[in-house]
């Protein structure tokens with residue numbers, strides 16, 4: 001986990017408790033509006049290298065579909081294959097927050 005993530009985590013946690021709008025906009029700036037959680041940074045940096053992170057966060061896919069989507073990214077779009085531990089982290093993150101029920105959109109953390 002990077003220094004940046006450690007630095008913002010207490011602020012984000014405080015924001016969840018207080019539902020402070022200022023904290024939500026900090027998260028927006030830091031990771032393109034993605035909920036800060038394990039895997040958020042890895043996902044952001046791995047996936048915003050070629051295209052906007054918006055292309056990723058507008059989806060709501062099952063873990064299986066995310067996996068297929070990343071296979072397609074590697075096979076057809078020349079993405080560097082991810083290390084197994086990063087792949088797991090990113091799939092966990094995406095299927096938790098950007099699954100079919102899109103938790104990332106319903107919480108107090110992310111403003112639309």
Ligand code: HEC
Nearest residue numbers: 046047049050051055056059069070073077078079080090
């Ligand atoms: C090496 C470049 C590259 C990387 C890295 C990359 N992608 Fe992509 N991705 C693409 C290209 C190219 C497209 C097609 C863009 C288009 O259609 O305009 C795309 C499209 C997508 C789409 C839209 C697919 C659709 O059906 O419209 C999703 C979702 C996606 N990428 C997810 C990801 C995720 C998640 C990551 C990180 C794990 C990632 N991408 C990393 C190149 C990349």
